[in-house]
Amino acid sequence: MTTTLEHPALPEPAILPDFTKPLPSREGDRIIQFREALREAMSEEMRKDSRIFLMGEEVAQYNGAYKISQGMLDEFGPLRIIDSPISENGFAGLAVGAAMYGLRPIIEFMSWSFSLVAADQILNNVPKMLYMSGGQWGCPVVFRGNDGAGGQLGSTHSWCVEGLYANVPGVKIVIPSNPYDAKGLLKTAIADPDPVFFLESERMLGDKAHVPPEEYYIPFGQAALLREGKDCTIVSFGRPVNFCLEADEALRAEGIECDVLDMRTIRPLDIDSIIASVKKTGRIVVVDQCWPFASVASEVVTQVIERAFDWLDHQPLRVNTEDVPTPYSKVLEAEYLPNPRKIAAAVRKTLAS
Amino acid sequence: MTTTLEHPALPEPAILPDFTKPLPSREGDRIIQFREALREAMSEEMRKDSRIFLMGEEVAQYNGAYKISQGMLDEFGPLRIIDSPISENGFAGLAVGAAMYGLRPIIEFMSWSFSLVAADQILNNVPKMLYMSGGQWGCPVVFRGNDGAGGQLGSTHSWCVEGLYANVPGVKIVIPSNPYDAKGLLKTAIADPDPVFFLESERMLGDKAHVPPEEYYIPFGQAALLREGKDCTIVSFGRPVNFCLEADEALRAEGIECDVLDMRTIRPLDIDSIIASVKKTGRIVVVDQCWPFASVASEVVTQVIERAFDWLDHQPLRVNTEDVPTPYSKVLEAEYLPNPRKIAAAVRKTLAS
Amino acid sequence: MAQMTTETHSGSPHRKARTHRVSDSLPGETLITWLRDMLLIREFENRCAQAYQQAKIGGFCHLYTGQEAVAVGTIQSLERDDPIVTAYRDHGHALARGMDPGACMAEMFGKITGCAKGKGGSMHMFDKPNWLFGGHGIVGAQTPLGTGLAFAARYEWEVMGKPCPNPGVKPGDKPKKKVSLAYLGDGALNQGALHEAMNLAGLYSLPVIYVVENNGYSMGTAIERGTTMAHDLRKKADAYGIRGEIIDGFDVIDLYDDFKPLVDWCRENQRPAFVDLKTYRYLGHSMSDPQKYRTKEEVDQFKGKDSIDRLASQLMGERKGKDGKPILSEARFTEIQTEVKEAVRKAMDFAEESPTPDVEAELYSDVFINPQPNLSPTRDYIHGVKNPLL
Amino acid sequence: MAQMTTETHSGSPHRKARTHRVSDSLPGETLITWLRDMLLIREFENRCAQAYQQAKIGGFCHLYTGQEAVAVGTIQSLERDDPIVTAYRDHGHALARGMDPGACMAEMFGKITGCAKGKGGSMHMFDKPNWLFGGHGIVGAQTPLGTGLAFAARYEWEVMGKPCPNPGVKPGDKPKKKVSLAYLGDGALNQGALHEAMNLAGLYSLPVIYVVENNGYSMGTAIERGTTMAHDLRKKADAYGIRGEIIDGFDVIDLYDDFKPLVDWCRENQRPAFVDLKTYRYLGHSMSDPQKYRTKEEVDQFKGKDSIDRLASQLMGERKGKDGKPILSEARFTEIQTEVKEAVRKAMDFAEESPTPDVEAELYSDVFINPQPNLSPTRDYIHGVKNPLL
Numbered sequence A, B: 001m002t003t004t005l006e007h008p009a010l011p012e013p014a015i016l017p018d019f020t021k022p023l024p025s026r027e028g029d030r031i032i033q034f035r036e037a038l039r040e041a042m043s044e045e046m047r048k049d050s051r052i053f054l055m056g057e058e059v060a061q062y063n064g065a066y067k068i069s070q071g072m073l074d075e076f077g078p079l080r081i082i083d084s085p086i087s088e089n090g091f092a093g094l095a096v097g098a099a100m101y102g103l104r105p106i107i108e109f110m111s112w113s114f115s116l117v118a119a120d121q122i123l124n125n126v127p128k129m130l131y132m133s134g135g136q137w138g139c140p141v142v143f144r145g146n147d148g149a150g151g152q153l154g155s156t157h158s159w160c161v162e163g164l165y166a167n168v169p170g171v172k173i174v175i176p177s178n179p180y181d182a183k184g185l186l187k188t189a190i191a192d193p194d195p196v197f198f199l200e201s202e203r204m205l206g207d208k209a210h211v212p213p214e215e216y217y218i219p220f221g222q223a224a225l226l227r228e229g230k231d232c233t234i235v236s237f238g239r240p241v242n243f244c245l246e247a248d249e250a251l252r253a254e255g256i257e258c259d260v261l262d263m264r265t266i267r268p269l270d271i272d273s274i275i276a277s278v279k280k281t282g283r284i285v286v287v288d289q290c291w292p293f294a295s296v297a298s299e300v301v302t303q304v305i306e307r308a309f310d311w312l313d314h315q316p317l318r319v320n321t322e323d324v325p326t327p328y329s330k331v332l333e334a335e336y337l338p339n340p341r342k343i344a345a346a347v348r349k350t351l352a353s
Numbered sequence C, D: 001m002a003q004m005t006t007e008t009h010s011g012s013p014h015r016k017a018r019t020h021r022v023s024d025s026l027p028g029e030t031l032i033t034w035l036r037d038m039l040l041i042r043e044f045e046n047r048c049a050q051a052y053q054q055a056k057i058g059g060f061c062h063l064y065t066g067q068e069a070v071a072v073g074t075i076q077s078l079e080r081d082d083p084i085v086t087a088y089r090d091h092g093h094a095l096a097r098g099m100d101p102g103a104c105m106a107e108m109f110g111k112i113t114g115c116a117k118g119k120g121g122s123m124h125m126f127d128k129p130n131w132l133f134g135g136h137g138i139v140g141a142q143t144p145l146g147t148g149l150a151f152a153a154r155y156e157w158e159v160m161g162k163p164c165p166n167p168g169v170k171p172g173d174k175p176k177k178k179v180s181l182a183y184l185g186d187g188a189l190n191q192g193a194l195h196e197a198m199n200l201a202g203l204y205s206l207p208v209i210y211v212v213e214n215n216g217y218s219m220g221t222a223i224e225r226g227t228t229m230a231h232d233l234r235k236k237a238d239a240y241g242i243r244g245e246i247i248d249g250f251d252v253i254d255l256y257d258d259f260k261p262l263v264d265w266c267r268e269n270q271r272p273a274f275v276d277l278k279t280y281r282y283l284g285h286s287m288s289d290p291q292k293y294r295t296k297e298e299v300d301q302f303k304g305k306d307s308i309d310r311l312a313s314q315l316m317g318e319r320k321g322k323d324g325k326p327i328l329s330e331a332r333f334t335e336i337q338t339e340v341k342e343a344v345r346k347a348m349d350f351a352e353e354s355p356t357p358d359v360e361a362e363l364y365s366d367v368f369i370n371p372q373p374n375l376s377p378t379r380d381y382i383h384g385v386k387n388p389l390l
């Protein structure tokens, strides 16, 4: 049962996915890569809705700098899979105009690091168009691309933009940690009538997992509880979730059992699941691939404090990347990133006193 | 006694102001406006150092869109007070190149709201040049301009960029709340060999206060304790500090006495003074003119929790602007902003339970 | 001080030599409507200035006085469902496009009856039923949007084969070739956004016209102090293989004669264009501008070429109807002036008497179309009242 | 598939008709150094490719193979203290400017002996003593920097009356007229940053040359698919009143003959210029590029015009010394080849054997020149080891 959403800014009611339907199993043997999951999500939605087009650098003839859009030019043709020049501000703004007119653009940033040249369009126009126009026009664009450090790309190419952009009200921010979620979340993002920043990770594009053949949509704002334990709550989002699972593995060998929560979306933030877990464990470690100062980790800590202060047996701890520009050298970058060792150490610390 | 600072990136040792010298009195009758204090700071430094120039839209012939640079073209001539076209990304980048070469640019953004079109230069190049070059080149540019909402400028012209930019390591962020501090902090910013984001407020440019005639520099990272009290700590920075003082006034009438801390700089953040106060009061309210999510307020709360968890009698509270794009309408904007009423209410809440 | 003259700041001379005038076929009544529109804008802006002085309008307010012929002449060259987008000096475009003056004034008064429910203000005139995709505050940032409007308008007939369900579109309507206009000030020529947009338009062959409302100044900066090649801006278009024109914006009929064929060409060929449209603003940049950057003589010189006076005298003089009499009689002119004054007075009253937005209902509405729980740590987003224009 | 040819992708024909060749006065030994520099870059890049395959180099690595004449010919047209800045395909510029190949290779190996102490990597070759203000990763973002270098170079003689204390500057030195070069790829033509920069350079009359290393592709996008007016990029310069030239980059002596007079003109007149410098890259965009966007024939065609072969054969053939014999003997050529191989081998060994950065000393250093307490919630920033080039 799909729901329809009416709003004066929508020329026709939006049909939202049926989120009451139970999700298909995560287990199975249809093993595909993260990049294929993304491609399936886009292609499935594009087949249903001719308003959707994909634009970005090298998405068409080159089949995607990271091969996410491989084959899509062949299927959808050059009018819907569109190569752009290196003009992020220009084509982000083009998407805003096109979305206002009634289309549903998907914009691929080769990397979110390059979205800084488009910051004005994506932070001034995208999140505010509905408000500035007094509810006349929304801005349903999905911006997606690689986010996060790793792979020795150096200081300018390793942005975790959630640390910057999450401050701004008016966009939904999605950050999957695995292929199954990536597909379901991207489909929801494309179907959603609001703008979405969808953060992928170049480091995970080759990750493989079962992705069920049947169509599914994962709702925003619902964390996935990946491990259950009574001792401490580990909260993360995006690629570092995988480091948290490793840390949890190591800790279990020591007899420490954690709840591991994959937030999946940053805005909305499923604070209810976090609070429920913290009320059980009394301890929390937040793991975030961004710099610490005024980060999403700071926000999670703050919200936990606001809502569960009296339930805490230890102050919340956060594990961010180190607070320096991203270094190139492998040894420095390895220490720069959050990793299972640091996460496990933080969990132990919450249990020590 | 000035200190000299040596660093391989400095062709000549930098001479830093003498911060051991006691600051001149805040009391006196040399009453000038905030904008004049800024102008004096720039002019005094420019007289001493021919490497310094001022560039921005309307800074020269128009005497400044907000009359901050009034008269400076006459004194320093068109080669040092330079009108620019509306090309923020271009002239921010020009300043980066000029600073690397050896100059000391001051760049005026008519408003920090317009810095978004220059986000790539100011976030990718400015804070990281020293790191990316392995210590060969710093980037000593002072970027300054109006920041913050108020005055019904609407959604695109009311940015509080500290909520965005403070996440990025590599810049110092200064945000004065009164003319005295503005002058001393801006002089320090110009003398500092690192890049500085200096956040002014159009709403305060006409504020008047005594500014002593003698030269003084205010060190970064030292909060000013503006009011002393035992009941609760109020922490803020920039214009809302003035609202905190009003709230404190009102609360004192009820017998509630607060420490009011004006942070003056966000990075460095004088967390030591905050912690000292919190250990005394057991309560804290953080007041921040930015949106709440992943804001400087979240950061202050998080650092307080990290360092003084056991000293707290109540969870820290934050008062931010409301979490929506800035509305134009006076009634909406008034409710959007932090104000003395909201601050006092938060303080009372920390004392209620 | 730079001194601009009505000689140098004008359309290219070739214009004079035109043999065929598309305006010749226009009914006299149409031209009278144009005059009315221009008078309406002039009067509206005068009352804005007063209201601003009385602190009934806040924020930044940029008046259009002097530039009326531009909005009216260009918009009259379009179909009513051709999309347009402009910068912050946008009252003229809104009125020329048919926005109710009451909704426009109420917006500036910050009232719920405003075109953006009081959330936008002077710089943000949006009018969906009239295909005005906003006034925009960040210099140059509207130009990629205009490019996107052209992209979408082209996409709907090329790809979708049916029009997007926009206002006025009826089921079964066929999509058609459209043109979008992206207005910008001369100061916006120096923003990278415009250049990226023009390159995209050239590459993708999009039917967008970048209309530079070249009033010679960006705030206090005379164009040649901020923009290279100010004496021939067509060079900016050449860089992207885009057709470029210089058009005189002081005579609305001349303007139409130049601009309408260009619109037709862009529509037919689905190609972009760029227009250096010479105009002049009589008042300061915004409400607080001492205007030391230009002389009173300069302003007076341009006032001497006033487009409203000119049209009025044309319609009351050389422009004759079938009966050989001037199209417009003095009596009718006075009538129109009165009518326009009355319309603006009503708009003022409407704005004055309209309620302010209900804080509880409006502060947290219009942030998301699909608000969900936990989008904010502060509170849930909601739906507010329906926009009065929809 | 787009097919580029050596005919269409070449310098403008007028060049051939030149009467005076500035290269005529160059000593043979100078030309031999150029050959050596080009060979060094070629060999260096070959070894980079190997090291990348062996995972000794990480991240993005963009090789310069095929474009050697550009870096060498343009840099040889400069004074050694003219500042330059480039994009991420920067090894060629670093070596041509005189960076120690060991420091360059060690940087890519992520070693503390690298030019950026291993913090920068392939895209960030900085060399202060050689006035190379960096390789930069964000497309186009270096062009405002190059503009700023020209601004500063002009400012030091116009305003300060003395040079900034940069490397090689001695007390009492007089400031002089300089020229800065900002290199960019053809893909960067579409970034707003370049346009803002060129407008600023035109307005302020800054001695900067924007050198477009036009290798016909940005990643997999042939220039005419991304850039309007690709067949005459000088139009991009015309838009800013900047002198524009098309220069052939396949013959380093021809290139010098075109480029050196332009540098002299910019220096003398303190004016900007823009050069569409035709070149070609033999390898993929970066290390992972299947290159389906071009044919092997196309690549082979350009390899047939190889600038190193060409210079070598000129020096061993038509180019005669005073003694009437070719400047370069085959024996000496072999010697140089061996020497270059040896130099790069040493660089590899140096990179291999150098220590990695000490994490404790380097992770938190080079963030601030004046680190202060409480700049970070994590820990204090510190000073690390001195940069090896300083």
Ligand SMILES: Cc1ncc(C[n+]2csc(CCOP(=O)(O)OP(=O)(O)O)c2C)c(N)n1
Pocket (backbone or CB within 6 Å): B057, B086, B088, B110, B114, B117, C062, C089, C137, C138, C139, C184, C185, C186, C187, C188, C189, C213, C215, C217, C218, C219, C285
């Ligand atoms: C990116 C950006 N920078 C600066 C401003 C401030 N500003 C507003 S209007 C203006 C002048 C624009 O002049 P022009 O484009 O000629 O338009 P006009 O006011 O003449 O209509 C400036 C500098 C802004 N709104 N956006």
Ligand SMILES: Cc1ncc(C[n+]2csc(CCOP(=O)(O)OP(=O)(O)O)c2C)c(N)n1
Pocket (backbone or CB within 6 Å): A057, A086, A088, A110, A114, A117, D062, D089, D137, D138, D139, D184, D185, D186, D187, D188, D189, D213, D215, D217, D218, D219, D285
């Ligand atoms: C703003 C930005 N967008 C995208 C990229 C990714 N990117 C890196 S190189 C490149 C192609 C650039 O081509 P060109 O400028 O022609 O230089 P070439 O590689 O041919 O030397 C792209 C798209 C980037 N680094 N910066």
Ligand SMILES: [Mg+2]
Pocket (backbone or CB within 6 Å): C185, C186, C187, C213, C214, C215, C216, C217, C218, C219
């Ligand atoms: Mg103007």
Ligand SMILES: [Mg+2]
Pocket (backbone or CB within 6 Å): D185, D186, D187, D213, D214, D215, D216, D217, D218, D219
């Ligand atoms: Mg290229």
